[in-house]
Amino acid sequence: MTAIMRRYAGPADLRAMQELTGRVWSPASPQHVGDLAWGRFMYTPEVADWPIALWEDGGRVVGWAWANLPGDLRLEVDPARPELLGEVLAWFDEQAGGGVRTVTPLDNQADVRAALTRHGYELQEGGPCFAPHARSLRGLPEPVLPEGYTARPVRGAEDLERRVAAHRNAWNSSRVTTESYRAVMAAWPYRPGLDWVVEAPDGEFVANCHVWYDDGTRVGLIEPVGTVPSHRRRGLSRAVCLAALRALRDAGGGMAVVSPRGDEAYPVPQMLYRSLGFRPYARTLTYVRTGSP
Template identity: 55%
Template sequence: MKRRDYEGPGDLRTMQDLTRRLWSPESRWHIGDLAWSRFQHVGGEPEWPTSLWEHDGQVVAWAWAQRPGTLDLRLDPAYPELAEEILRWFDGAVEGLERDVTLLESETDLAEVLRRHGYRVQESGVFFTHMRRGLDALPEPKVPAGHTLRAVRGEQDAEARAAVHRAAFSLPGLPPSRVTGESYRQVMRAWPYRAELDWLVEAPDGTPVAFCLVWLDEEHRAALLEPVGTDPAHRRLGLASAATLAALHAARRLGARWAFVAPRGDDGHPMARKTYESLGFRGFARTMTFVR
């Protein structure tokens, strides 16, 4: 068994390969999660110690720390002994005194390892509900008069696409979104991004005001929604729902059979979850955060 540090986008693809190999409809991680999370911001690498574990030339685990003290990981269950090693690596990779690791509630073996290392379940606070729906009998998207629904055309749309993302996710009381045209171009160049799965709703003046990006795992015919949003000045018009349905229709044309999304499940931000429920998504698992 060999551990090595992350060296760049080629290693992200290797992490995605492991994620896809281990994927099931009950999985937390989708290949699109990794692409979006790694590339949505510019300049994050120094704050993201990341390691890969290889056996006979094949990656069997990855661990991605985010300073000051957050860990995400994916581990081939054929190598359970690596969980202990990953946590020891995490202890040395970050300086923060407080640590947190998030799992799906179904990852009971990893949860037991965390408990042995002094972690406990965070009983309150933020959690995410993992939801899915089949792509048969999809409703048709509808937008108000004067609005336009279209797919992103390519990198020429990156600045406008980033601007509507910032509008949607720069919320009162929270740090502003750091998505920029430069970082969105990174996203567009990442595998498996496809412009025909990145949808916008434009206001009558042509300004993008809502969006949905879908990532397609062709092998598993599984589509992930990440991210979805609406400019706050244009909410309650059904625009994000329309963008989502348009993107899901496009994914189905490309072979997708199931769609997945993971909105907030706690009562702090219930609207996204309710929107997805109205579109036919149903929860199948929730995250649990362990802290130490």
Template identity: 40%
Template sequence: MVVERHDLDGPDGVDALLEFTRRTWTAVSRWHVGDIAWTFGQFDGPAPGTRTSMWREDGRTLAAITAFGAERQDGATLTFHADQARPDAADTALSWAKTVYPEMSVWILETEHHLAAALARAGLRTDPRDDGPFFLAHRVTLDGTLPAVNSPGYTVRPLRGADEIPRRAGLHRAVWAPSSVTDARYRTMAARPPYRPEFDTVVEDPDGELVAYCLGWYDEVNRAGLLEPIGTLARHRRRGLARAAILATLHAFRAAGGDTAIVYARGDDGYPVPRTVYPTAGFTAFARTRVYR
């Protein structure tokens, strides 16, 4: 068979990327189906400002690279994933990327040893002096020790369905302003797997306003959930509402048969709050991202 490159260009490409990510996921992988759904599901294809290339053999995806900011003077930022059983596909993908993005920076999780080996073969290295932004991967086991959800005066519940999407998308925009998430884009994302409203947790104040949320993504094949994104309106922060939404989503994962859940938080001092929240919900950090150049 011949490994051929294809650019993600529509819903079929998103489906192929989801299948590839689900099939190759491990407990130490950076990519999860939730990352794919959040990044590309709003558009049912390429996200603005990105280019995603996939290397396939007989219709089966073996490696993929997403480039962000390819037009920047200092080079593109890439995320990279490959089938552990096919290092040749990883090498083919990186060989192509070096010609297209000569000033690229590639982010992986330090536990993805097969990707680190491929990057080393391609001549890329980490800089031990690099003190720029990085992410910490956290995980929690969904066993009987999960804390109860506690949010006095507030209601924590799943999204009730499509009718609430304008309020839900509006909440995201208010938390993360400026944001590109429109009502229409949220509807597109919510209309297809792997989105499920029972994992889209919202927190409602006594006046009925949505004030916090945690969006969960569940991979039923690997029995693993991902939290992405999470937020609270500024005037309702420091009341434990994000933690309550997180815990409610974890309980929903467990009810669906989940074994584990993961979340990524900035680990550097430039954005310190999230890394203090997740341990209170039972998460433990197990790895950080590394940048290869």
């Protein structure tokens, strides 16, 4: 049957996109349902108003494309509908307006890589990459914190401002705001019991780890993690991640995944996750196309 393409129209469409992503998820998948929620709501609408298209067949989403303009594409296509890959890439050509286009599939996505090659993309060697890691939730160590620090989940709206401040201070970024994080908290599958912080003796939130849990796959995605610079090198990132992972296990999760940088230029996050028992299962590759379609 023919799939019909249409533009993204609101939060109900995001849930339909997540339904596809959860339905086809495997340890070889580049996306998790939490990636979509975080990517859509981490910034306010005027900042995050990127073109998104959905392909539907019989009322069910069988593919989606998300253009982070000027030239980056995220996509998900049902493996049973590989013919849609060409349509997705043609749509991206239109959105990019003939500029440089970049797609970063996992090295295990042979179908996507082949479609990119057919469409005129070339593999670029070197440069930054991301390396998805996974671990089971068996045998998690106890978190260990310095004296006076405590780890706990956020308490909803009463912690909103401090939670946002922790993220902004850890990442030196002003794009996540109380408005945008309020939308994150309202999005599926956010759970406050999986949004953990470390509280310093003076009450400041100085580290955080959030886990997005898809109970359909029993897989949780760690995104994001951060520690305020003045409190680093005290084991806080490790402790807050372990606390969040243990909460994920208690919620019924069986596996956790995370996608740190995988290149030598930014090794610290990967070192942290490997010390927690995560192991890599793929890496991203960079495909680039220049010129008009």
